[in-house]
Amino acid sequence: MLKYLFFFSFICTVAFSQTKVGGKVVDEFGEPIPFANVIFKNSKEGVITDENGYFYFESDNDYTVLQVSFVGFETLDVPLKKGLNSNLNIVLKEGTTLKEVVVYTGKTSKKNNPALDILRKIWARKRKNGLYMFDQYKYDKYEKVEFDINTIDSAFMSSKVFKGMEFVFDNIDTSRITGKAFLPIFINESISEVYGDNIKKKKKEILTANKKAMGNGDGVNTFIKDLYADYDIYNNYLKFFDKAFVSPLSRTGIDVYNYVLNDSAFIDNKWCYNIVYYPRRKGELTFKGDFWVNDSTWAIKKINLEASKSANINWVKEIYIEQEFDVLNDSVFLLKRDYMMSDFSFSKKEESKGLYGKRTTIVKNHVFNQPKDDKFYKEEVNFYDNKVFDKSDEFWSENRFEKLNRNESSIYKMLDTLQTVPKFKRIYNLATILGSxxxxxxxxxxxxxxxxxxxxxxxxxxxxxxxxxxxxxxxxxxxxxxxxxxxxxxxxxxxxxxxxxxxxxxxxxxxxxxxxxxxxxxxxxxxxxxxxxxxxxxxxxxxxxxxxxxxxxxxxxxxxxxxxxxxxxxxxxxxxxxxxxxxxxxxxxxxxxxxxxxxxxxxxxxxxxxxxxxxxxxxxxxxxxxxxxxxxxxxxxxxxxxxxxxxxxxxxxxxxxxxxxxxxxxxxxxxxxxxxxxxxxxxxxxxxxxxxxxxxxxxxxxxxxxxxxxxxxxxxxxxxxxxxxxxxxxxxxxxxxxxxxxxxxxxxxxxxxxxxxxxxxxxxxxxxxxxxxxxxxxxxxxxxxxxxxxxxxxxxxxxxxxxxxxxxxxxxxxxxxxxxxxx
Known part of the structure; x- marks a missing residue:
């Protein structure tokens, strides 16, 4: 009975974007091929497969061919139909001649590796990029945190538990990362002003507006806030769920990651190198993914990180992070958008049900070198202002940094309605009793x-x-x-x-x-x-x-x-x-x-x-x-x-x-x-x-x-x-x-x-x-x-x-x- 408190289930027709693909890459013997390169042909949009050969990604553009490549295998073009292409089983054949290497398997060399030469230049400049280039800074920040139920099936949906609550299934969406259908059940939005002083090593965030579903309770929202602490990809270690993951930009990354110089291209009129990285060993707290780095400032332009499924962390099946940086005055790279998604589940099996926890952070309106006195940075001991939590719907429509999609917009109304349903109130109260x-x-x-x-x-x-x-x-x-x-x-x-x-x-x-x-x-x-x-x-x-x-x-x-x-x-x-x-x-x-x-x-x-x-x-x-x-x-x-x-x-x-x-x-x-x-x-x-x-x-x-x-x-x-x-x-x-x-x-x-x-x-x-x-x-x-x-x-x-x-x-x-x- 309690499992229904956390996992709703549903079956539905998914609202497609232009092109969505997902599946598994294997060899002729059916063995999965980890870290294979999967892209839309003649584009820069793609991913690498995980350690079990699985992949999923999507694009707002129309593509008709998927290209899959891996060292030692023949590159394969896979025709695509319009819309969703799911559960693809792509078989690569061993190649007779070695073509251009896109991704390496096994341990890459620590000598004569151009990717490591670039990595050393990133280390030398990492405290001279972005906000570190200024004595003081100020910017506006919008943050959206969401919980979604994922991996739905008809058996859950037909359960008697949901009788009288069928309206919740009107808000179904599909993850652009995993391709799984999900139902949004919680959302929290906040707008704040962030001030910092690099000389005094001070930082202060002033909350100006906050809106969340399920009232102003202290449980779910605070739990989420703890799970999604701030992190800096340039740090040697990134802390998630009380665990220290090795950053791919870490000075110790050479010992735990393989790095491959994969590509180079202009991004926003900046020449950038693309480096793919993946773990040297299983079971460690590491990521796989790639990043684009500028050839003159050695600042990161784009990066994505996906936690290894074999990482020693409980109840979390997947962690996925994307960061994108904007270019200011031709040489300053500032974080523009940060997206993080975690898949919480009792099991790490692919078909297991769970909850997505997602955070989107957008920053803008930077102002630099306007100092504040020490009194300004003194932290409020017990800040609580009802006006911050009482903003109108019109305020949020005008001040959000990005619009909510249809399903996100419906969460507030759906949860308000749920709280009037006696059955839901009983389930919610039971969870509260067990928690408190x-x-x-x-x-x-x-x-x-x-x-x-x-x-x-x-x-x-x-x-x-x-x-x-x-x-x-x-x-x-x-x-x-x-x-x-x-x-x-x-x-x-x-x-x-x-x-x-x-x-x-x-x-x-x-x-x-x-x-x-x-x-x-x-x-x-x-x-x-x-x-x-x-x-x-x-x-x-x-x-x-x-x-x-x-x-x-x-x-x-x-x-x-x-x-x-x-x-x-x-x-x-x-x-x-x-x-x-x-x-x-x-x-x-x-x-x-x-x-x-x-x-x-x-x-x-x-x-x-x-x-x-x-x-x-x-x-x-x-x-x-x-x-x-x-x-x-x-x-x-x-x-x-x-x-x-x-x-x-x-x-x-x-x-x-x-x-x-x-x-x-x-x-x-x-x-x-x-x-x-x-x-x-x-x-x-x-x-x-x-x-x-x-x-x-x-x-x-x-x-x-x-x-x-x-x-x-x-x-x-x-x-x-x-x-x-x-x-x-x-x-x-x-x-x-x-x-x-x-x-x-x-x-x-x-x-x-x-x-x-x-x-x-x-x-x-x-x-x-x-x-x-x-x-x-x-x-x-x-x-x-x-x-x-x-x-x-x-x-x-x-x-x-x-x-x-x-x-x-x-x-x-x-x-x-x-x-x-x-x-």
């Missing part, structure tokens, strides 16, 4: 539904119910809460919190809350006072060993935060908590006097906390009191200072706590991404076990970030610590070189982590818990190696202990797993 984890009832969301059931050694089976207010993604205030019940301890728990954004420009937010629950303390070195944060206590159903070291927490907080500069947040809050053991098998006892004659089991503590958090290049969705993060591939710098006050509200301890957290992901060329995480902290003053730093163990069967795979909870405690984690994701770079593993698209992960810590004598003296304080003074470390992308959703890590082998019940080896949907 909440069930909506008017302006109240019930959930998250995935936290409804849990288990731990203290509560036994646990049931949780909760919800939040929700009027939209830009809500300025939100209330949320939950209640839970444990069937073993027969106790109710609860949590409630509220947030209110007082100032939208600077995101000044006031918050307050209270939580009474059972918690697993010590799952993270860097602590927070998030009242409704994730609880690991209820996850013990999938854990190793006994997990009864749980704490009953009663936490109340009042606080505020402000974001004066984009992605720089200051927080302060006052908290009061009581802590006591939730189990007879675990104690938080401490001595209250120097003679160690008096013992107290409950901790009462008031605290003021100050936090500075900086997350450069973080992308978020929405403008409300809560925002969604697009991804986690950004640096995070976090500093926290806490002060405990003895006597305030009967508080027990005076102390100061300082913590620092730094996480930095780095793309390492074509070798994947390295994640480095550093944490350090120190507690000044006397504190009991409940307020100590606990080195985070991991007793679950799953991978938990920033924990130690072979430690149990409370194996190590520390009031002074430093932790360093390295984890590198190769993204299949190594496995792609092994023939037997290449087709599995597995991905390699390696990592090492270590922690140093100590405990002061004064904190040891007041310890009456019965737990022997052990600090990693000789550095505890472990390492792991893993295989990801198993069946596209599973990762398995193997972890080994590197030190403290003689600890009681020390685990020396563990296997952990995680599930997820990743590109």
């Amino acid at each position: 984890g909440y069930i909506q009832f008017g302006h109240f969301d019930y959930g998250p539904i995935f936290s409804t059931f849990g288990y731990n050694d203290v509560e036994g089976q646990r049931i949780r119910m909760g919800g939040r207010t929700y009027f939209g993604p830009n809500d300025r205030w939100r209330l949320q809460g939950y209640t839970a019940y444990g069937f073993k301890d027969n106790k109710f728990k609860y949590g409630i919190s509220g947030k209110w954004m007082v100032n939208t420009k600077k995101r000044l937010i006031l918050n307050a809350g209270n939580r009474r629950d059972v918690e697993q303390i010590g799952v993270s070195l860097t602590t927070s006072n998030d009242v409704l944060g994730r609880s690991f206590a209820s996850s013990s159903l999938f854990s190793s060993g006994t997990n009864n070291k749980l704490t009953s927490v009663n936490l109340t907080t009042v606080g505020a935060e402000i974001e004066p500069v984009k992605n720089l947040v200051f927080q302060t809050n006052f908290s009061y908590r009581t802590l006591k053991s939730a189990s007879d098998a675990f104690s938080l006892d401490y001595y209250t006097d120097a003679t160690q004659s008096e013992i107290k089991s409950e901790v009462k503590q008031s605290e003021i906390n100050l936090v500075v958090e900086y997350t450069p290049k973080r992308k978020t969705v929405g403008y409300g009191v809560e925002r969604l993060e697009v991804d986690n591939n950004y640096a995070r710098f976090f500093v926290s200072y806490s002060n405990g006050f003895k006597g305030v509200m009967n508080s027990d301890f005076n102390y100061q706590k300082l913590q620092l957290f730094y996480r930095q992901p780095v793309l390492v060329g074509g070798f994947g991404r390295l994640f480095t995480t550093f944490e350090t902290g120190k507690i000044f003053g006397e504190v009991p076990l409940g307020l100590m730093g606990v080195v985070p163990g991991n007793q679950s069967w799953f991978i938990i970030e920033n924990t130690y795979n072979l430690l149990d909870y409370y194996d190590f405690v520390a009031d002074e610590y430093a932790s360093l984690h390295f984890e590198h994701h190769f993204n299949g770079r190594l496995f792609s070189r092994i023939p037997g593993l290449r087709k599995l698209n597995l991905r390699e992960i390696v990592g090492i982590k270590g922690v140093y810590g100590s405990v002061s004598d004064e904190n040891k003296r007041i310890n009456a818990s019965g737990l022997n304080y052990v600090a990693p003074e000789n550095v505890y470390w472990e390492y792991h190696a893993g295989v990801g992308n198993i069946f596209k959703v599973l990762r398995i890590d193997f972890a080994w202990r590197g030190s403290y082998m003689d600890m009681p019940n020390a685990r020396k080896f563990a296997v952990k797993a995680s599930f997820g949907f990743y590109f």
